[in-house]
Amino acid sequence: MSVENLPSEIDTTTPSVARMYDLYLGGVENYDVDRQACAELDRIAPDCAPLARINRAFLARVVRTLVEEYGVTQIIDHGSGLPTQNNVHEIAQRINPDVRVVYVDNDPMVLAHGRTCLDENDNTAVLSMDMRDTAEIFDFAERKRLFRPGARTACLFISVLHCLKDSPDERDPAAVVHKVVQRLQPGDFLAISHLASEDPGFRQRVTDLMHELTQGSWGRVRSRAEIEEYFTGLDVLPPGIVDVRGWRPDPDQAGHDQQRLAWEEWGGVAQVPEA
Numbered sequence: 207m208s209v210e211n212l213p214s215e216i217d218t219t220t221p222s223v224a225r226m227y228d229l230y231l232g233g234v235e236n237y238d239v240d241r242q243a244c245a246e247l248d249r250i251a252p253d254c255a256p257l258a259r260i261n262r263a264f265l266a267r268v269v270r271t272l273v274e275e276y277g278v279t280q281i282i283d284h285g286s287g288l289p290t291q292n293n294v295h296e297i298a299q300r301i302n303p304d305v306r307v308v309y310v311d312n313d314p315m316v317l318a319h320g321r322t323c324l325d326e327n328d329n330t331a332v333l334s335m336d337m338r339d340t341a342e343i344f345d346f347a348e349r350k351r352l353f354r355p356g357a358r359t360a361c362l363f364i365s366v367l368h369c370l371k372d373s374p375d376e377r378d379p380a381a382v383v384h385k386v387v388q389r390l391q392p393g394d395f396l397a398i399s400h401l402a403s404e405d406p407g408f409r410q411r412v413t414d415l416m417h418e419l420t421q422g423s424w425g426r427v428r429s430r431a432e433i434e435e436y437f438t439g440l441d442v443l444p445p446g447i448v449d450v451r452g453w454r455p456d457p458d459q460a461g462h463d464q465q466r467l468a469w470e471e472w473g474g475v476a477q478v479p480e481a
């Protein structure tokens with residue numbers, strides 16, 4: 207979308223996380239300001255582009271596994287990002303055309319593009335909403351019959367919780383995950399990946415720069431242990447909470463993606479246990 211034709215709510219003067227991620231994935235829905243921000247981030251945090259690709263491949267394996275092996279038929283993709291290749295509904299509906307997907311993102315560019323690329327059929331919808339508004343998101347999905355009682359459900363938080371700040375209320379990432387789990391049934395699924403580092407200095411430098419670049423629209427790089435806390439009380443599926451490259455890698459992926467990176471996407475998939 208050229209700058210002249212943009213809806214007025216799209217701000218091309220401040221970098222956006224959605225557009226920076228699009229750039230790292232090789233997309234074209236980004237502006238000079240995003241490209242400059244990525245260049246600055248790359249100076250202190252190498253490997254952003256490989257991490258974006260690794261994360262996207264994890265997302266694809268998670269969706270495929272949940273639909274094919276666990277019979278998931280309804281999905282909320284929190285912080286879905288700009289449409290790209292292999293969007294969640296495309297992966298899921300190739301396996302089962304009846305899978306219903308609700309995409310949620312608060313970046314206006316996602317809505318602008320999502321209307322054509324993501325809201326493709328009666329089984330998909332794009333919600334321009336804050337992913338922390340759990341009640342409104344579930345109410346929408348139920349009202350539109352995208353979520354139906356008793357159907358196996360998955361909620362995705364793929365590379366998004368680091369966009370949320372810690373806060374002492376229900377807007378905190380852990381509290382948001384908890385609210386979502388409360389809306390799920392036993393046997394339903396939650397998938398998370400999150401930018402992580404075990405180096406406190408690195409975490410702080412990246413967090414400070416991302417705050418500066420996005421004018422505060424960001425959260426924090428967290429440690430592996432902090433991310434593992436989000437899975438408390440859930441039954442984590444094998445192979446556990448891992449560098450997502452190691453989460454059920456495709457056979458042709460073995461041997462690839464083994465290089466040492468400056469940081470990682472840490473995550474896994476869990477099931478809501480019987481009460």
Ligand SMILES: C[S@@+](CC[C@H](N)C(=O)[O-])C[C@H]1O[C@@H](n2cnc3c(N)ncnc32)[C@H](O)[C@@H]1O
Pocket residue numbers: 223224227261262265284285286287288310311312313316335336337338363364365366369370
């Ligand atoms: C790094 S991208 C991840 C996209 C996608 N989940 C993936 O893994 O490919 C993070 C996305 O989260 C969105 N996001 C950040 N904070 C959000 C919030 N509070 N509510 C909804 N979306 C949010 C951003 O706009 C961006 O599109």
